[in-house]
Amino acid sequence: MAAANVRPLDDPYEKQRALEQMQYMKRIPKAALASMLSSWVYFGYSLKCILDAQAGGLTGTALKAAWLSFAIQLGHASEFFRSSLYVFPGLSDPFTVPPGTPHLLALSAMGKEKRQPLLRLVGDECPTVDVFITYCGEEVDVLMDTVRAATALDYPIDRYRVIVLDDSVSAKIKAEIEKLGSQTQNVYYTTRGTKPKTHTKAGNLNYGLKYSSALSGGASELVAVLDVDMMPSRHWLRALVPHILAEPKVALVNPPQRHYNIPDGDPLGQTMDILFEVMEPLKNATNAAWCCGTGFVLRRDALDGIGGVPEESINEDIMTSTYLTAAGWKIVYVPEDVQWGLVPNTITSHLKQQKRTCAGIISTAAVLWSPQAQSMTPEQLYGALFMSVAYAMSIIITMMDIVLLPVAIFIGAPLVVYSTETQLRRLSLLFLIKFLSIFSYDFLATKAANYHLSLLGVSNAWLVPYQFWTIVRFALSILTGGGVPLFTPSGLTDLRTAKTFARRLKVALWDDGFILHVIIIASIIGGVVSSANAASEAVNIWSAVKHLFVRAAWPPVFLMWSTYITDCWIPLSYAFQPPEPLTRKSLVEHDPATQLAQPTRHAKDQVRVRPSQWLVIAKIAYCIGACLVSMYCM
Numbered sequence: 353m354a355a356a357n358v359r360p361l362d363d364p365y366e367k368q369r370a371l372e373q374m375q376y377m378k379r380i381p382k383a384a385l386a387s388m389l390s391s392w393v394y395f396g397y398s399l400k401c402i403l404d405a406q407a408g409g410l411t412g413t414a415l416k417a418a419w420l421s422f423a424i425q426l427g428h429a430s431e432f433f434r435s436s437l438y439v440f441p442g443l444s445d446p447f448t449v450p451p452g453t454p455h456l457l458a459l460s461a462m463g464k465e466k467r468q469p470l471l472r473l474v475g476d477e478c479p480t481v482d483v484f485i486t487y488c489g490e491e492v493d494v495l496m497d498t499v500r501a502a503t504a505l506d507y508p509i510d511r512y513r514v515i516v517l518d519d520s521v522s523a524k525i526k527a528e529i530e531k532l533g534s535q536t537q538n539v540y541y542t543t544r545g546t547k548p549k550t551h552t553k554a555g556n557l558n559y560g561l562k563y564s565s566a567l568s569g570g571a572s573e574l575v576a577v578l579d580v581d582m583m584p585s586r587h588w589l590r591a592l593v594p595h596i597l598a599e600p601k602v603a604l605v606n607p608p609q610r611h612y613n614i615p616d617g618d619p620l621g622q623t624m625d626i627l628f629e630v631m632e633p634l635k636n637a638t639n640a641a642w643c644c645g646t647g648f649v650l651r652r653d654a655l656d657g658i659g660g661v662p663e664e665s666i667n668e669d670i671m672t673s674t675y676l677t678a679a680g681w682k683i684v685y686v687p688e689d690v691q692w693g694l695v696p697n698t699i700t701s702h703l704k705q706q707k708r709t710c711a712g713i714i715s716t717a718a719v720l721w722s723p724q725a726q727s728m729t730p731e732q733l734y735g736a737l738f739m740s741v742a743y744a745m746s747i748i749i750t751m752m753d754i755v756l757l758p759v760a761i762f763i764g765a766p767l768v769v770y771s772t773e774t775q776l777r778r779l780s781l782l783f784l785i786k787f788l789s790i791f792s793y794d795f796l797a798t799k800a801a802n803y804h805l806s807l808l809g810v811s812n813a814w815l816v817p818y819q820f821w822t823i824v825r826f827a828l829s830i831l832t833g834g835g836v837p838l839f840t841p842s843g844l845t846d847l848r849t850a851k852t853f854a855r856r857l858k859v860a861l862w863d864d865g866f867i868l869h870v871i872i873i874a875s876i877i878g879g880v881v882s883s884a885n886a887a888s889e890a891v892n893i894w895s896a897v898k899h900l901f902v903r904a905a906w907p908p909v910f911l912m913w914s915t916y917i918t919d920c921w922i923p924l925s926y927a928f929q930p931p932e933p934l935t936r937k938s939l940v941e942h943d944p945a946t947q948l949a950q951p952t953r954h955a956k957d958q959v960r961v962r963p964s965q966w967l968v969i970a971k972i973a974y975c976i977g978a979c980l981v982s983m984y985c986m
Contacts, residue, residue, distance in 0.1 A: 417765035603681035625801035667712025761879030860927030
């Protein structure tokens with residue numbers, strides 16, 4: 353394959369976008385470093401204050417409450433300390449920076465800021481490509497819109513084939529594809545003839561590799577993969593293929609995923625801009641980009657060299673990335689919008705997706721006993737283990753925080769311990785510095801992500817109970833010899849179809865398990881009310897304020913319980929007022945002549961999905977104001 357026909361993309365809009373992103377990429381690592389250092393200083397001084405109080409005679413319930421509060425705050429900021437387990441052994445590999453450690457990822461990119469250039473493949477001398485579209489029973493019109501778009505690419509028609517891999521064994525789909533094939537001549541239908549229950553996508557893709565090799569012309573030079581709902585733009589291949597041609601060590605080129613059916617305000621946090629506007633560009637800057645599952649193009653010989661698509665993990669994309677990198681190949685992230693797809697349109701299907709993702713990340717530890725482990729360096733093996741363990745620990749620690757925080761507040765003892773008023777002022781100052789440092793990082797990340805994130809970063813605490821249970825279920829299945837557990841959805845009744853309020857509550861609270869969130873909210877509110885009642889018995893208003901300030905109103909504690917309440921209210925709001933879904937008919941427009949579909953301009957509008965920030969701004973104002981009052985008035 354030659355790179356003679358590769359040209360840089362000359363687009364003023366993309367040039368301006370590249371300049372803006374480079375500014376964020378230069379600032380975010382510095383903000384991450386300030387966040388980590390200020391967190392270490394704050395927790396170090398907090399520890400000193402507790403030890404001083406203990407040496408001064410603090411005992412009993414007050415001492416236990418102080419240590420419990422310290423442990424909860426430490427758990428809430430555990431990313432900074434999990435990062436130490438990664439950095440200090442000297443075995444750091446940016447490729448295996450796990451989800452949940454964005455500051456560590458930013459630090460690994462410090463001084464290496466770069467943005468992948470946008471390229472175009474021109475002319476008709478193009479490498480051959482097999483485009484695989486995996487199907488497993490989704491809506492027919494969703495599949496056919498993707499297939500039609502894939503068969504009408506701006507790419508020589510004799511240089512690529514579109515192959516639908518049907519794991520639903522659908523006679524209707526076969527007839528639709530064969531009908532389209534009589535018109536386009538470059539689309540094929542095939543099926544394994546079974547309905548597999550696990551590793552569906554990886555096994556389906558491996559079958560596709562064998563099937564395409566047996567077609568006339570043999571195996572293609574490149575392989576591309578599209579999820580069933582991801583409609584590619586016409587220039588999709590011309591935008592990605594040149595990155596493989598331009599650099600012989602590049603095995604896989606990965607674009608961002610964009611979605612056109614996210615509800616206004618994005619109540620479930622389904623935008624993936626934190627990944628595609630912040631994390632993937634940073635990973636790409638350190639030559640550590642991941643395959644993100646759809647829309648990617650890769651070398652056929654590189655994939656054959658690692659034995660095909662790995663089937664030992666639920667997240668075949670991460671495992672493919674791991675094995676390719678271990679084999680000496682490079683993965684590239686190209687920040688250009690070339691595909692548009694769908695997010696789950698019910699909270700139940702969203703939960704299923706999140707639980708599957710959780711299990712997939714944990715299962716990356718399977719690389720340790722895979723045949724490819726023999727060719728991996730100690731750094732890569734350690735990183736893979738760390739990625740799995742650190743992610744699981746972040747979920748477990750957060751679950752413990754959610755359970756223990758109401759207990760700490762209910763105890764009624766001060767949650768911040770100090771021996772002198774000077775220590776309290778210093779604690780307030782150090783927390784304020786830590787808070788502003790973390791806020792500066794989150795603000796830069798939010799701005800880079802088109803304001804699609806909370807100004808206080810991504811929380812999603814309401815998902816933690818489900819992720820925790822997924823970890824427990826996964827561990828029990830492995831320990832009992834059951835292998836990787838299946839993840840089929842439960843409580844599939846759509847809340848919008850529940851005709852009565854009582855039925856809607858039953859589905860939400862019982863079938864989907866939102867009763868857990870009721871318990872969490874009630875326990876936290878109960879603890880805060882208990883603390884406020886105790887403060888009301890003080891001799892004067894100033895004593896009451898100070899009593900509450902060192903308990904439920906202590907800014908780090910306030911930030912946690914207020915976040916848990918607002919996050920846990922998200923699923924409950926679906927029980928009372930499920931949002932109306934955005935129908936595909938209103939979001940997709942079809943060309944009358946070709947029937948090719950593309951999302952409407954309104955569907956692609958990135959402003960409408962920005963979340964409200966008013967509650968977040970109120971939290972920020974309280975934390976800053978409370979710390980200033982403590983420093984100058986107490």
